Amino acid sequence: MTTQIADLSTERKAEIKEIVCDILDxxxxxxxxxxxxxxxxxxDSLRTIEILSAMERTFDIALEQAELSRMTNLAGVYAVVAEAEGK
Structure with a gap:
């Protein structure tokens, strides 16, 4: 997982963080x-679903709802996005 997180560019991480912060206000x-x-x-759980949907739309990736359990913080979101982009 650490390798996959490192695979995301600084710009991509910043973009993800901005989206997450916007959703969480x-x-x-x-x-x-x-x-x-x-x-x-x-x-709440609705916010996490919004984050997942925003990642799919923004980065044109498909994410399973099962990934929600891993998306508890930015590191988890980075890992999920990196894995989806690596497919």
């Missing part, structure tokens, strides 16, 4: 790669 500096969406930012 947070400032960029409020979210770290490891801060938990639900526990630390009060995101």
């Amino acid at each position: 947070l400032d960029l500096d409020e979210v770290t790669d490891t801060s938990l969406f639900k526990e630390e930012h009060d995101a």
Whole structure:
């Protein structure tokens, strides 16, 4: 998983973070790669689904809803997107 996260460019990570912060209605500096969406930012499951949908639309990838369980923080979103783009 670490290798796949590293495969994402700095620009791609920044774009993902911006999308996530927009959906969660947070400032960029409020979210770290490891801060938990639900526990630390009060995101509900609908927000996570919105993040998944936004990743699919923005990057033209297909993601399974099973991936939602991994998308608990930015690092998880990075990994899911990197794996989907690597297929």
